[in-house]
Amino acid sequence: MIGKKVIFRSRGLPLLLLAPQLLVILVFFFWPAGQAVYQAFHLADPFGQHFEYVGLDNFRRLFNSPEYYASLWATTVFSAGVAIVSLGSGLLLAAFVDHVRRGRAVYKSLIIWPYAVAPVLAGVLWLFLFHPIYGVVAFALARIGIGWNPLLNSNQAMALVVMAAAWKQVSYNFVFFLAGLQAIPRSVLEAAAIDGAGPLYRFRTIVLPLLTPTTFFLLVINLVYAFFDTFGIIHAVTHGGPGGATNILVYKVFADGFIGQDLGSSAAQSIVLMVIVVSLTVLQFRFLERKVHYG
């Protein structure tokens, strides 16, 4: 394909056209990011009256803290859990809806709904269902003899926040998977069916490979979501507990910085977090993308 090239006579106009976007990026990304870097090397009091340069102290403190490594591990489990559950159920629902004849629009709307719920609200909703003292589902679980207490059991707490975070993201994945499914040429599937391939075999050998671009895209998006957008859910459901079991990196940034007012450490943490996510994304593009068929 030949790229379109527009030639401007002067430099002024293109710069002027770019200016609004550049300004937004500057103000909302580079400026705060610069502040974060500055703060990461300082010890500051909350009221901003006292600043002290402490060098790499904030980072040293982090990497000497067992709690930080625990948080790293919790983040790994959490984001893997969220990606698997939300991608899996998104795909499953999309495959079902793709086969439905009647009432497809209704199913679609219903499944898309949760995406409109703010993360904190999603968290509160799940908390009301599953809180061991006043949760409706927890009450039912106790009735049938299942000991449910995410306030004490870290695995149950992790399962709960993964469910809450994934539930919200399923809608998003569903929309993309459904679009992906509908873009698969019917003729190919029909030809395979005529050749005697069963539905599962067709799904595995034709549908899945043709969905890899969508899946790859969604994987990146879901991981970024799990890493950055989920602190509201954690805040509402577990506050990072019990014993730090669900204290994922982004929640720790939020809790230490915005609740505890330890701005230096929080800034250092957000820099580490950014490095992690950038390298994860680069790795994904380098290694996973090779397996993607763009059709």
Next chain:
Amino acid sequence: MIARRTLLAAAGAATLALGVAQASAAPREINFWYPLGGAIGDLIVKMTNDFNSSQSDYKVVPQFKGSYDETFNAAVAAYRAKKHPHLLVGIGAGSLNLMLSGAIYPVEDLLKDHGQKVDWASFVQPVLDYYRTPDGKLLSLPFNSSTPIFWYNKDAFDKAGLTEPPKTWDDVGTYAAKLRQAGFDCGYTTAWQVWVNIDNYSFLQNVPVASQDNGMAGIETEFLFNKTRVVQHIARLQEWGKDGRFLYTGRTWQGAHGAFASGKCAMMTESSAGHAGIKQAAKFNFAASYLPHEKDVTPKNSLIGGGSIWAMAGHPKEDYAGVAAYLSFLTSTDRQVEWHKGTGYIPITKAAYEKAKAEGYYKENPHQEVAILQLMREGSTSNTKALRLGNYVQYVAAIEDELENIWGDKKTAQQGLDDAVRRGNEILARFAQQNRKR
């Protein structure tokens, strides 16, 4: 569409009119932020309206700002943007950060500078001491002061054949076992686990929570509760957790209230200010008594909780005359009695206490007096005067983390408390580093 346009025009005109009115009459606005919602917040609004209609120079604007942390953080952010309120209710345990912030106007100076004569000697002294500097200056006005007490379900006690509230922690264990036998899910639960089972436990048993007289003598402090009887106490609760004599119901208070009010747990330690909420939710007879203690000690006074009102610096001088008038208004005996009865917070002046007593209020609400008597026990020591440590929000979160590890049987009481102290000490050291040079 026309309707909408008319509406907009009307709104515009109204705003304009309001602006003009303000320019001419202009009572000075005083902003007051607090973290107390529900019935307590309504009472603040009511008392503030009374103040506003009692004079025409000032208008205090009360604003509920969420939890203690949220309110404090909102004020911090506002301070940095120079849009902070005149008055702020801060959590008592977090006082040190405000004391050293340089962002406050000490209330004792504020009231004196504006000619408000307040008789500090008439105040309940342990409450006042909590907010004083080492050289005796009062920095913030005690407002919503409380202390934890022991709440119990009387109907459940009857069912289990128990007639008296437990006096010692051993009694609590025995009672809990009996309640379990009588068919109750759990024996004992607690709100505010750190405040009750570490801080107040240490106070009653007369052991230190932290060095430097619990932080009253200086800012270079360390936690000590992993070396005191607190360890045995926490180990005992962990043990009780295994057979349902103790149930952990989460941080802060909502879980404990739920468990108590639903009849699941028949005994609970919770703030005296929990009264309104418990009364509203509990469908059974309940009562309250003193916090339990170990059988070999004579218990000391308990520790204050709740919060106080801070005046923030940096507003025009004229505003502060109104601030002083408002604060003075809040400390009047009638207001204090109204506040005490309406909220369950303790009265901050002796006059208010005497008045409530004379009115027979404690005959009907004996648990309200329990809190006051428990706080005012004679023979306070350097271990039981107050607790004043920096970076409260951070260190409490770290201790709660480790307590959860103990309740969840991931660590022994000693291991968990050692880790809590290690993490807490790092946070205290950071605070000292920040404030040493001032």
